[in-house]
Amino acid sequence: MLITHDTRCALDAVVDLVNTAPEEAPAEGLPDIAALRDFVEAHAISDVSELDGDDLAGVRRIRERFTTVFAATDTRAAAEVVNGLVAAAGTTPRLTDHDGYDWHLHYFAPGASIADHLAADGGMALAFFLVAGERERLRRCEAPDCRRAFVDLSRNRSRRYCDSRTCGNRLHVAAYRARRRGATG
Numbered sequence: 001m002l003i004t005h006d007t008r009c010a011l012d013a014v015v016d017l018v019n020t021a022p023e024e025a026p027a028e029g030l031p032d033i034a035a036l037r038d039f040v041e042a043h044a045i046s047d048v049s050e051l052d053g054d055d056l057a058g059v060r061r062i063r064e065r066f067t068t069v070f071a072a073t074d075t076r077a078a079a080e081v082v083n084g085l086v087a088a089a090g091t092t093p094r095l096t097d098h099d100g101y102d103w104h105l106h107y108f109a110p111g112a113s114i115a116d117h118l119a120a121d122g123g124m125a126l127a128f129f130l131v132a133g134e135r136e137r138l139r140r141c142e143a144p145d146c147r148r149a150f151v152d153l154s155r156n157r158s159r160r161y162c163d164s165r166t167c168g169n170r171l172h173v174a175a176y177r178a179r180r181r182g183a184t185g
Helices: 003-020 033-043 053-071 075-089 114-131 164-184
Strands: 094-098 104-106 138-140 149-151
Touching: 003 053, 003 094, 003 114, 003 149, 033 053, 053 075, 053 094, 053 114, 075 114, 094 114, 104 114
Parallel strands: none
Antiparallel strands: 094 104, 138 149
């Protein structure tokens, strides 16, 4: 599956947004407007003006909707959520070449709120995965103490952990130690 730069950026923002939910993190990952501003800057989200409490509440609502896409048990259920996100955001596809990036598509209307921006661009990025029959790539970490979201972009769809250096390595070390105890005990 070919994933363009802007689609990848939108997917990364969706995953990171889902992972800010209090159910996924030790605490609320977007506790205030400053944290939302940090999120916007970390993801280089363009065309965002001043943020306020309404923006924070809107982004949290969008986060809940994205979370349901990762929890969907079938493509039809995921598609219903994505369709609702994209429609409510009032998508307006347009070509742009800002900030040193080559031509790419934005799906949010100029001057849209940050919540509509995320819903439109993130919703369309998720839609591309659903259309391509790749819903199973939208995953949750299989580590027992971690449920972080991630998009499996491995060739053979075999990624099991949100981060192989942390969750994956921790489980492999635990399995190794258990085998060693079994062999010596």
